[in-house]
Amino acid sequence: MKTKKIVILGAGYGGLMTATRLQKAIGVNEAEIVLVNKNDYHYETTWLHEASAGTLHHDRVRYDIRSVIDSHKVGFIQDSVVEVKTSEKLVILENGEISYDYLVIALGGESETFGIQGLKEYAFSISNVNSARQIRGHIEYQFATYQTEVEKKDERLTIVVGGAGFTGIEFLGELANRIPELCKEYDVDFQKVRLICVEAAPTALPGFDPELVSYAVSHLEKKGVEFKIGTAIKECTPDGIIVAKGENETEEIKAGTVVWAAGVRGNAVIEKSGIEAMRGRVKVQPDLRAPGHDDIFVIGDSSLVINEEINRPYPPTAQIAMQQGEIVAKNLVSLIRNNPHLETFKPDIKGTVCSLGEDDAIGVVYGKKLVGTKASIMKKVIDNRALLMIGGPSLVLKKGKFKLL
Amino acid sequence: MKTKKIVILGAGYGGLMTATRLQKAIGVNEAEIVLVNKNDYHYETTWLHEASAGTLHHDRVRYDIRSVIDSHKVGFIQDSVVEVKTSEKLVILENGEISYDYLVIALGGESETFGIQGLKEYAFSISNVNSARQIRGHIEYQFATYQTEVEKKDERLTIVVGGAGFTGIEFLGELANRIPELCKEYDVDFQKVRLICVEAAPTALPGFDPELVSYAVSHLEKKGVEFKIGTAIKECTPDGIIVAKGENETEEIKAGTVVWAAGVRGNAVIEKSGIEAMRGRVKVQPDLRAPGHDDIFVIGDSSLVINEEINRPYPPTAQIAMQQGEIVAKNLVSLIRNNPHLETFKPDIKGTVCSLGEDDAIGVVYGKKLVGTKASIMKKVIDNRALLMIGGPSLVLKKGKFKLL
Numbered sequence: 121m122k123t124k125k126i127v128i129l130g131a132g133y134g135g136l137m138t139a140t141r142l143q144k145a146i147g148v149n150e151a152e153i154v155l156v157n158k159n160d161y162h163y164e165t166t167w168l169h170e171a172s173a174g175t176l177h178h179d180r181v182r183y184d185i186r187s188v189i190d191s192h193k194v195g196f197i198q199d200s201v202v203e204v205k206t207s208e209k210l211v212i213l214e215n216g217e218i219s220y221d222y223l224v225i226a227l228g229g230e231s232e233t234f235g236i237q238g239l240k241e242y243a244f245s246i247s248n249v250n251s252a253r254q255i256r257g258h259i260e261y262q263f264a265t266y267q268t269e270v271e272k273k274d275e276r277l278t279i280v281v282g283g284a285g286f287t288g289i290e291f292l293g294e295l296a297n298r299i300p301e302l303c304k305e306y307d308v309d310f311q312k313v314r315l316i317c318v319e320a321a322p323t324a325l326p327g328f329d330p331e332l333v334s335y336a337v338s339h340l341e342k343k344g345v346e347f348k349i350g351t352a353i354k355e356c357t358p359d360g361i362i363v364a365k366g367e368n369e370t371e372e373i374k375a376g377t378v379v380w381a382a383g384v385r386g387n388a389v390i391e392k393s394g395i396e397a398m399r400g401r402v403k404v405q406p407d408l409r410a411p412g413h414d415d416i417f418v419i420g421d422s423s424l425v426i427n428e429e430i431n432r433p434y435p436p437t438a439q440i441a442m443q444q445g446e447i448v449a450k451n452l453v454s455l456i457r458n459n460p461h462l463e464t465f466k467p468d469i470k471g472t473v474c475s476l477g478e479d480d481a482i483g484v485v486y487g488k489k490l491v492g493t494k495a496s497i498m499k500k501v502i503d504n505r506a507l508l509m510i511g512g513p514s515l516v517l518k519k520g521k522f523k524l525l
Numbered sequence: 526m527k528t529k530k531i532v533i534l535g536a537g538y539g540g541l542m543t544a545t546r547l548q549k550a551i552g553v554n555e556a557e558i559v560l561v562n563k564n565d566y567h568y569e570t571t572w573l574h575e576a577s578a579g580t581l582h583h584d585r586v587r588y589d590i591r592s593v594i595d596s597h598k599v600g601f602i603q604d605s606v607v608e609v610k611t612s613e614k615l616v617i618l619e620n621g622e623i624s625y626d627y628l629v630i631a632l633g634g635e636s637e638t639f640g641i642q643g644l645k646e647y648a649f650s651i652s653n654v655n656s657a658r659q660i661r662g663h664i665e666y667q668f669a670t671y672q673t674e675v676e677k678k679d680e681r682l683t684i685v686v687g688g689a690g691f692t693g694i695e696f697l698g699e700l701a702n703r704i705p706e707l708c709k710e711y712d713v714d715f716q717k718v719r720l721i722c723v724e725a726a727p728t729a730l731p732g733f734d735p736e737l738v739s740y741a742v743s744h745l746e747k748k749g750v751e752f753k754i755g756t757a758i759k760e761c762t763p764d765g766i767i768v769a770k771g772e773n774e775t776e777e778i779k780a781g782t783v784v785w786a787a788g789v790r791g792n793a794v795i796e797k798s799g800i801e802a803m804r805g806r807v808k809v810q811p812d813l814r815a816p817g818h819d820d821i822f823v824i825g826d827s828s829l830v831i832n833e834e835i836n837r838p839y840p841p842t843a844q845i846a847m848q849q850g851e852i853v854a855k856n857l858v859s860l861i862r863n864n865p866h867l868e869t870f871k872p873d874i875k876g877t878v879c880s881l882g883e884d885d886a887i888g889v890v891y892g893k894k895l896v897g898t899k900a901s902i903m904k905k906v907i908d909n910r911a912l913l914m915i916g917g918p919s920l921v922l923k924k925g926k927f928k929l930l
Contacts, residue, residue, distance in 0.1 A: 250672040253711065257662070257669035264662035267655040306658065 124151045124456045127211060127220035129201050129389075131157035131185050132165060133438045134420035135226030136510050137445025142452060143193040151456045154195045154218060156211070160185055162510075163249050165228070166438050167503065169287060171252035172379070173294030174260070174302075175478065178249050183519055188511040201227060204393035206413060222415050222455060224448055225390065225402075229421030229436060232383030232399065238356035239282075243380040246287055255379060262376040263306040275374035277313045280361055282353050283382025284319035285326070286435075286474055289336060291381055292317055293477035296343035315345045316373060318363060319382075320352040325474065327435070332474075332482040335491050339476055356380075384436055386422035398424065401433075407462035408448055417451070419444035425467065438506055440467050473499040478523075529556045529861045532616060532625035534606050534794075536562035536590050537570060538843045539825035540631030541915050542850025547857060548598040556861045559600045559623060561616070565590055567915075568654050570633070571843050572908065574692060576657035577784070578699030579665065579707075580883065583654050588924055593916040606632060609798035611818060627820050627860060629853055630795065630807075634826030634841060637788030637804065643761035644687075648785040651692055660784060667781040668711040680779035682718040685766055687758055688787025689724035690731070691840075691879055694741060696786055697722055698882035701748035720750045721778060723768060724787075725757040730879065732840070737887040740896050744881055761785075789841055791827040803829065806838075812867035813853055822856070824849035830872065843911055845872050878904040883928075 126142070128135050139155045146153075163182040170176035185196060199213040204223065211218045231247060233239040244255045262276045279295060281288050295315055303310045317324075317340075324347065325333045337347055348363065355362040360375035386400025395402055395410050401424040402410050408423065410416045420441035427434050434440055444465055451462045473483030473495055481495035490498060500521040507515045531547070533540050544560045551558075568587040575581035590601060604618040609628065616623045636650040649660045667681045684700065686693050700720055708715045722729075722745075729752065730738045742752055753768065760767040765780035791805025800807055800815050806829040807815050813828065815821045825846035832839050839845055849870055856867045878888030878900055886900035895903060905926040912921045 250669075250712075254666075254669045254673045257666040261659075261662040261666045264655075264659045268659045307655075 123149065124221040125219065126151050126153045126222045126224070126452055126456070127218055128153070128155045128224040128226060129204075129211065130226035130228055130420070131155055131159075131162045132226060132228045132420055132441065133506065133510075134441035134445045134448075135224065136162050136185070136188065137442045138224050138226065138419070138448045138452075139189055139194050140510055141446055141449030143190040145449060145453045146193070146456070148192055151452075152195070153193060154197060154220075155185070155189060156197045156199055156201060156213065156218065157185060158198070158200045159249075160196075160198050161249075162188070164438075164503070164506065165248075166506075168246050168248070168252045169291035169381075169475075170294050171249065172244075172246050172255040173291060173298045174256040175294045175298050178253050178256075180519065181252075182249055183511070183515065188515065201389050202392075203389060204395070204416075206393060206395065206416065209415065220415070222417070222452055224417045224419065224452075225387075225395075225410075225422060226418075226420045226441070226445070227387040227389055227422055229384040229386055230388060230400065231380060232385035233380065234383060236353055236356065239353075239380050242356045242358055243282065243378040245380050246291060255377075259377055260302065260306075263302050263308055267307055273376075274312050275360065276376040277308060278360070278373070278375040279313075279315050279377040279379070280373060280375040281315070281317045282356075282361070282378065282380040284317050284321070284324035284347065284349065285382060288317060288319070288381040289325055289340070290475045291379065292340055292345050293475055293480065296340060296345055297477040297479075299344065310344075313344070314375075316348060316375070317345055318348045318351050318353055318361065318373075320350070322350050324349060328472075328474070328482075329484060329489060332484070332489060332491065336474065336476055336482050339480055343477075384421055386424075390418070390422055397422075401436075404465075406464040407451055408444055408465050409462075417448045419448055425465065427467075434467055434469075437472075439469065439472075442506065442509060443467060471498070471502070473502060475499045528554065529626040530624065531556050531558045531627045531629070531857055531861070532623055533558070533560045533629040533631060534609075534616065535631035535633055535825070536560055536564075536567045537631060537633045537825055537846065538911065538915075539846035539850045539853075540629065541567050541590070541593065542847045543629050543631065543824070543853045543857075544594055544599050545915055546851055546854030548595045550854060550858045551598070551861070553597055556857075557600070558598060559602060559625075560590070560594060561602045561604055561606060561618065561623065562590060563603070563605045564654075565601075565603050566654075567593070569843075569908070569911065571911070573651045573653070573657045574696035574786075574880075575699050576654065577649075577651050577660040578696060578703045579661040580699045580703050583658050583661075585924065586657075587654055588916070588920065593920065606794050607797075608794060609800070609821075611798060611800065611821065614820065625820070627822070627857055629822045629824065629857075630792075630800075630815075630827060631823075631825045631846070631850070632792040632794055632827055634789035634791055635793060635805065636785060637790035638785065639788060641758055641761065644758075644785050647761045647763055648687065648783040650785050651696060660782075664782055665707065665711075668707050668713055672712055678781075679717050680765065681781040682713060683765070683778070683780040684718075684720050684782040684784065685778060685780040686720070686722045687761075687766070687783065687785040689722050689726070689729035689752065689754065690787060693722060693724070693786040694730055694745070695880045696784065697745055697750050698880055698885065701745060701750055702882040702884075704749065715749075718749070719780075721753060721780070722750055723753045723756050723758055723766065723778075725755070727755050729754060733877075733879070733887070734889060734894060737889070737894060737896065741879065741881055741887050744885055748882075789826055791829075795823070795827055802827075806841075809870075811869040812856055813849055813870050814867075822853045824853055830870065832872075839872055839874075842877075844874065847911065847914060848872060876903070876907070878907060880904050 161182040167181040171178040202212045231245040365371040402418040421436040471485030504520040566587040572586040576583040607617045638644040770776040807823040826841040876890030909925045
């Protein structure tokens with residue numbers, strides 16, 4: 121009997137967890153495992169807002185994939201996925217193709233712009249190491265340019281963050297800490313800088329405990345963030361954004377930098393491959409396989425899992441992606457060992473902490489509400505936990521966050 | 526008898542040397558001295574190429590003016606000079622005006638674009654702390670953006686330096702050292718980067734010893750610089766430059782960054798004030814006063830002093846500006862003490878060293894040719910000497926260059 125070939129697409133939280141759990145669980149000759157990823161590094165998506173604001177160097181948010189995979193058991197291909205030809209059990213890559221017996225699609229999400237004009241062209245999004253580095257560079261360049269111009273354009277110093285969800289709020293927290301440093305670095309008057317958060321929903325951090333939300337908003341406001349809640353962005357232009365104002369009116373907010381942090385959809389490869397999905401997200405079966413595709417697992421931001429208590433999808437998080445990776449690894453072991461019993465995925469939400477910068481946060485951990493330093497320490501513990509689960513203690517020592525207080 | 530009022534415009538090498546020598550030479554009540562400068566800091570013009578390349582932080586190239594002037598003897602006004610009304614003995618500032626009995630114009634030079642189209646709009650110039658910081662930021666932003674684009678634009682990684690004079694060559698030396706660091710920082714392939722120097726004259730560093738010039742060019746070429754000598758820039762565009770090729774043809778060189786480092790003219794205030802000048806530079810009398818204005822001294826980049834040995838003007842340098850400042854301070858003391866004898870300025874060229882980066886240089890010092898490490902050490906000694914002459918040993922300790930080897 122031919123050795124089965126397992127192909128894992130993507131080395132984010134879900135894909136890398138699948139690969140590292142799988143390499144522990146099976147013997148060298150039990151299956152052929154191939155991991156495909158665009159870069160030769162994994163990055164911490166949940167830390168990208170720090171690299172984008174410039175409060176953490178981007179090399180601190182990534183590590184070499186080869187440092188956590190066992191090359192005797194897992195082959196690595198650095199390439200981009202173009203499409204999956206499901207009927208031929210074939211993955212088309214930019215520079216080749218690869219066949220599979222079992223496929224894990226863990227390609228991550230993409231920014232969802234909800235059809236708002238100009239966002240793709242003129243707004244940045246906190247998507248990966250490259251874009252984070254670019255946002256940091258762009259903001260610095262605006263500050264650097266301000267003082268060179270005879271006629272000062274104050275809008276250069278305005279940063280609009282679209283979305284007061286998790287990413288938006290965490291990015292604002294970092295920016296609020298970074299701005300005073302930038303002002304000093306570039307001889308800019310702090311009073312000239314504006315940090316504006318625009319959110320269409322009637323509240324910041326929808327779904328979060330209202331008491332915690334109010335803590336977050338007031339603490340960020342004290343650091344200079346202006347919130348425009350219940351305000352929809354109508355259009356993004358080279359000069360800033362246009363927002364709705366009342367019934368029929370609009371207002372222009374000029375801004376040198378617009379960062380869109382308000383939506384995640386599934387990966388375009390899903391739809392291109394003809395796998396049934398809603399906004400690119402596959403409503404997976406309890407064992408995390410795609411409906412109608414018993415050889416394909418979908419996990420992470422491209423998967424959709426319903427929280428039956430409230431009959432709404434769980435928000436895509438690193439926590440869920442990693443837990444899915446663990447289950448998929450187990451289920452793949454079962455499949456290659458011809459064990460018909462596959463495990464069912466059930467998220468175990470230990471807690472959610474939203475950072476408000478280096479020194480402040482809000483969160484719910486094991487049902488307990490936390491704010492300030494305590495929450496901030498918990499956030500770093502959670503960040504380190506992801507490293508521990510994928511790369512073990514040595515990775516925590518190399519890339520962990522230890523400035524706890 | 527009313528106390529005489531001496532106004533010094535500009536706190537560059539010449540102006541600050543005048544002020545610091547003057548405050549040592551005269552008593553508190555002998556004259557009123559006022560120093561006017563746009564910024565509250567002095568910057569080392571001759572180090573700006575390092576800040577522009579990103580090899581030295583811009584805070585290392587500047588220091589607080591108040592740290593070197595004696596506030597009991599010299600008043601400081603932070604403002605920009607608009608015009609001098611010579612007949613009224615009045616200086617018009619952006620936010621006020623100030624009368625004088627004796628005036629020292631030490632406002633520095635401006636970039637000379639020789640009427641080349643587009644240079645003002647699309648090229649950067651290494652003029653001051655603000656522009657240096659912007660050049661550094663711009664280049665970093667090009668590297669940061671490169672990796673975010675699906676279709677790679679290699680021209681983002683092309684830097685054109687217009688001019689192979691002193692500033693152009695020193696900037697190229699720093700860039701050649703900085704580029705490998707930038708490639709690492711932004712995951713960019715070194716082979717994709719181009720550093721191009723375009724010079725209209727038939728040689729790099731015209732006026733320098735040919736043997737030293739050839740050392741400089743070959744050492745920079747080894748580090749990846751491409752020289753286009755005897756090539757005139759015809760136009761600068763948003764996409765790069767257009768150069769002459771043969772008799773009637775032109776060639777486009779696409780480049781994300783164009784830095785113009787090829788010419789200095791006098792300050793626009795000179796011409797605006799109706800003082801006789803050539804390209805904004807005043808051919809001063811032997812005692813450094815402007816012809817026809819016995820109450821106005823002009824020093825530094827806005828002054829023109831002929832080297833009678835070769836019947837050509839001395840190139841404007843920090844060395845000459847500082848020596849002029851010393852003479853002007855002496856002559857001002859004579860004038861306020863009603864001593865009719867004014868000293869004559871005679872440049873004492875101790876040496877000229879052109880840096881090729883942190884670790885390499887060429888130069889002639891006391892008539893001796895130097896290359897490599899020896900020249901590089903001499904360069905730093907010269908840099909420290911400027912600090913010593915203006916601010917004494919404490920300034921050298923604070924801002925000096927000590928990484929001699």
